[in-house]
Amino acid sequence: MEVKLPTFNSVFSIDCVIFGFEAGELKILLIERNEEPYxxxxxxxxxxxxxxxxxxxxAERILYELTGLRDLHMQQFHTFGEVNRHPQGRVITVAYYALIRINGQKELKPVTQYAKSAFWHPVNELPKLAFDHTEIFQTGFNKLRRRLNYQPIAFELLPEKFTLTQLQSLYEAVLNKKLDKRNFRKKMLSYGFLKELDEKQKGVSYRAAKLYKFDRRKYTKIFQNELNLDS
Amino acid sequence: MEVKLPTFNSVFSIDCVIFGFEAGELKILLIERNEEPYxxxxxxxxxxxxxxxxxxxxAERILYELTGLRDLHMQQFHTFGEVNRHPQGRVITVAYYALIRINGQKELKPVTQYAKSAFWHPVNELPKLAFDHTEIFQTGFNKLRRRLNYQPIAFELLPEKFTLTQLQSLYEAVLNKKLDKRNFRKKMLSYGFLKELDEKQKGVSYRAAKLYKFDRRKYTKIFQNELNLDS
DNA sequence: AATATAGTGTGTCAGATTTACACCATTAAA
DNA sequence: TTTAATGGTGTAAATCTGACACACTATATT
Structure with missing residues (x-):
């Protein structure tokens, strides 16, 4: 027996909170809307x-169309379903987040006409956003903070080769607190998944720091036995 | 300028993973469907x-209609949006979970005709479930495990007055591993949010254990300063 | 009354982890 | 050569974690 589903005028959307790190600051990706409402x-x-x-x-398609970015590893983190969150009807939205290296070259260029532009904006002093996007961002930011403590996500925000100071300042930016340099280094190195390179920082006008990279293979080897309770 | 939202035949649903604890076993609430499909x-x-x-x-309404249970504190934990998860069309579902004291008296009685019955079933040896509900359950169970470690959710599953052994066996059931009795007690009591009562267990044929209750006021006082990163 | 049964309740020590804390080294620019 | 800026390092105290075993108490059984 075939039973038909009821037909409602319900609309689903996706919203993306994309984090990047640049010049010691945590940023998110915003667009300027080119469509009503907002x-x-x-x-x-x-x-x-x-x-x-x-x-x-x-989520992948929409992000690409609005920003030109592809192949991010996005994860949903919350669904927002208040009745009046969209002025024109019932729209339930699933929020995703992702982390990305901000790369000077990579241009942000909307492929559709729905956005006029896309750009990075520091997470501090965010302007008013359309719809309930400020709340969505805040929820995503909390998620990021929490995950930073038990997932190797910091490395997705940094260049492939980074210094320990950069790593620390990222942690400090996300957690919004100062950390002790010696303790931070001791702990990070003790995990054993940072690979020390033979290279040093270039172009700085002070003692150049050693560069490291994240060794994902070692990471998974070390943590393969721990329950993955992340889903 | 008014812009109309596109009209799709998209359907939203809610699915609930409701945990209870009874006779030393962790259980979830299932229904027997009375409607096609499944x-x-x-x-x-x-x-x-x-x-x-x-x-x-x-979420609250639906749970009530299918089981007669009300006023649970439900939280969403994931949204499932594969194209073919429902055989009759596109249905995206938001999964919620909640914890509840299983109370002998409280009858489970569907209010609608969509379910024939509702009942508790141990989480071990779950039968095959309709749709992708096995996956939904599994994701919810993982969430529960993780939260048990940093949120005072165990107490929602136990009677108001409970013994430390009951508390421990709940942890063991959820985490699926044995814990050391002395260490467990030491740690739980050290938090300072368990209130020792002047009462003892009744009706057991061995030395009666002291009863405790969870002091939510103390809990919030102790943890008010910690960032609430749970959202 | 004695005994069996079943679960309650308790302390210590070793090892690991966390925290607090300050100074010399290196590089480039002035 | 001096200054400015950041890199890089060790130790000790405090806290937390994990391993481990036995006497106590209440009831039921004989």
Whole structure:
């Protein structure tokens, strides 16, 4: 027996909180909207999910269309479903987050006309955002903080080769507190998944620091036995 | 300028993973479906969200209609959005979880005809469930495990007055491993939010254990300064 | 009354982890 | 050569964790 699903005018969307780290500051990706409602406002990159794509795929597509960025590892973190969160009807949105190295070269260029531009903005002093995007951002930021403590996500925000000071300042930016240099280094190195390179920092006008990189293979070897309770 | 939202035949639903603890065993609430598809199968309590209710409200309503339970503190934990997770069309579902004291008296009685019955089932040896509900359950169970370590959720599963042994066996059931009795007690008591009562267990044929209760006021006082990163 | 049964309740020590804390080294620029 | 800026390092105290065993108490059984 076939039973038909009820047909409602319900719309699903995706919104993305994309974190980057640049010049010692944590930033997120914003777009300038080119569509009503909230035309000309700043907003998180987000749009409507199509009928025939999974929400994970939708997240990737939408981010690409609005910013030109691809192949990020995005994870959903919360779904926002208040009745009046969208002025034009019922829209439930699934929020995703991702981390990315901000790369001077990589241009941010919307592929659709729904956004006028896309750009990085420091997470401190965020302007007012469209819809309930300020709340969505805040929830995502909390998630990021929490995950920083038990997942190797910091390395996705840094260049491939980085100094311990850069790593520490990233932790400090995300957690919003000062850490002790010696203790921080001792602990990070004790994990055993940082690989010390034979290279040093270049172009600084003071003693150059050693460069390290994150050894993902070692990381998984070390932590393969721990339950993955992340889902 | 008014812009109309596109109209898709998208359907939203809620599914609930409700945990209870009884006779030393962790259980979840299942229903027997009375509707196609998957008529007569066992499933998590779940149904479709209405146009004019928030998803949080929908979760409460749906659980009530299918099981007769009300006023649980439910929290969403994941949204499942694969294209073909529902055989009759596109249905995206937001999964919620909650913890509850299983109370002998409290009867489980569906209010709607969509379920034939509702009952508790041990989380070990779960039968095959309808749709992707096995995966939803598994994700929720992982979430529960993780939260047990940093949130005072164990107490929602126990009677108001409980013994330390009961508390320990709950932890053991959720984490699925044996804990050391002396260390467990030392640690729990050291937090300072367990209130020792002047009462003892009754009706046991061996030395009666002291009863404790969870002092939520003390708990919040102790942990008020810690960042609440739970959202 | 004696005994069996079943679970309660308790302390210590070793090892690991966390925290606090200050100074010399190196490089480039002035 | 001096200054400015950051890199890099060790130790000791305090705290936390994990391993480990036995006497106590209440009831039921004989």
């Amino acid at each position: 035309k000309d406002w700043l907003a998180l990159p987000g749009y409507i999910v199509e009928q025939d794509e999974s929400i994970d795929n939708a | 008529k007569d199968w066992l499933a998590l309590p779940g149904y479709i969200v209405e146009q004019d209710e928030s998803i949080d409200n929908a």
